[in-house]
Amino acid sequence: MINNQVKQIFQQDTAPEWTLFPEWWLGEFSEATRGGVEPYLFKNILPSGFPGPEEITNTFRLIQKMRDVNKAHVRIYIGEERRDDLVNKVVESQFFIEESLPDYILRITGEKRFSLILNRLQDWSESLTASVGTFLQSMFIQRGVPLGGSEMVVFAGNYAGTAFGVHRGFEHAFLIHLGPGKKEFHCWSEQLYKKLTGSLEPTFGNYEYLLSHSEKFILEPGDILYLPALVFHVGRQEDFSISIACPLYTYPIKRLIKQIFFNLIEQIPFDETGSSPHQNFTFSTNPLQEFANSVVENILNEWTQTQIPIILDDYWFRLISNGGFDLSEISIDEAGQEIGIVSPMSLEANSTIRLKKPYKICWSSRNCDNVNFQVFLRGHSVSVPYSEEMIRLFKHLNDGDEKTLNDFEGIIEHVKKISQTKGFEIV
Structure with a gap:
């Protein structure tokens, strides 16, 4: 009975209609964030009918039904300590239908305050994938698609501070706040953070002295915080709440090229038949350079004319067809x-x-x-x-x-x- 309820909820098509037209990104968004370089809290911007915290609870029940801990990408933190020893218990124990997620975590772990992080929400929740994906695509039309796409990362809990301490991300991101509780979010520029701490390393433990120097945002259900890359930040809350982070993976294209070349190099046969010609017996010049260069040039020419275009086509069209959500699960x-x-x-x-x-x-x-x-x-x-x-x-x-x-x-x-x-x- 429970499994059927989860399946029905998961399959609902509840994508709301956003009122954000592509022009909004060139106007209000660009002005508020100064071209995308400053954090800004867009208040009460989620449309009516946007999935709420209960969708995350239903998603977690679906993950339990699948019982695939590796695919679930679940992490649990108690304070700032990552507790991988609790993941199996939390994923595999019985989650009663009348229980809330905080009550369930308390019953299974014995911890009143916790942080639960779930990567790749787009693999589990069709309604949130539809809703968030619609939001992101309105941006893609005007601002382009990040090379690595995006993903949805759930941050759920009643933690006193983000488990990663005061830290910075290396990609722009949106933080969509579902509630039900509020979240206090503090931000510092790189320059200010380095002036206050003397370094660009994360700050763990007691960072109360930093908070009075931060730009503070109060996230309420329905809000979206835009967080630019390299801005130091930490989230704090007293009551249970859920946010969805959507990082935009704009990593250098050399990372993609490296992966392509690694796979292509593996295809070069090591035990190829035939032999190489003898080289001149020399002491001050290297005959291998010209010989090897010609072989490398031939290999690269073949790759760039045949295999690399196919691989790039395949990568790009998979990414776009997936709504712009990243393809880390597809080799x-x-x-x-x-x-x-x-x-x-x-x-x-x-x-x-x-x-x-x-x-x-x-x-x-x-x-x-x-x-x-x-x-x-x-x-x-x-x-x-x-x-x-x-x-x-x-x-x-x-x-x-x-x-x-x-x-x-x-x-x-x-x-x-x-x-x-x-x-x-x-x-």
Whole structure:
């Protein structure tokens, strides 16, 4: 009975309509944050119907149902101490349906004050993925998509101070406050923090002396705090509350290139047949330099003309099709590979479908033959026969339209295959 209730709640399509148009980012947001470089608290900005704290409780129940501690990405802190020894107990113990999350944690751990952190909320809550993803996409249209995408990280608890102490993040972020309690948030610029502490290292333990020098924000349910990169900060609260952090991963592209090259280098055969020519017997010049350079040049030319474009296509279209949420669970060396996911949807002529928010359909013909093309949805890819009818369907769905299917050129069977990504819903 409990599992059925959790499943029903998880599958609800409760994405509210945001009133934030892309122009808002160029106007009010840019002015309030001075172009995105200063923190700012946007009061009562969450739309009516935005999921509340109960959605996080339901999500935690779903995680318990799956009983996959590794996939759950759960961390527990008591004070500033990370307690990995409590994670299994918290994930696997019985969570009574009438219990609140704080009461459950108290009963299982014996601790009245705690911090529970859950990464990759987008893997668990469809309603929050739809709601937050819609918010982020309105920003992407005007400010662009961060190279590494974004994710949702839950901070739940009644902790006296953030477990990481007074610290800085290295990416811009939004902190969406669900409540029910308030949260006190303190911020310092790098320059001021270094002047006060003498370093840029985090401050743990007693940092009361810093608080009077901070810029203080009081987060209430419905608020969103914009937190720029490198701003030192700490959150404090007396009562239980839940916030969702959405970092924007703008790491250097060299990190992505390094991962691509690492995987490609692994593909160079070590035991290749054949032999290398003898080199000149010299004492002041190195004949290997010219020889090795020519081999490296040939390898790089082949990679840049063939494999690297395919891998970059695959990475980018997976990211965009996943609503801009990061792909850390999808290895980059899966480029071009189709993923077996779930059984296809039951579709027939006159079935009406739409995309689940915030997902988009992307497509590419770079890694296909003359008949098929690669279609990306919800971070996964499948190969289907190309047709202009399919492209028209994709464009309508990306525009938010509901489309009734016909069986022109066997299109329903192709849509069924794409539906294995779980990116469609029947209207």
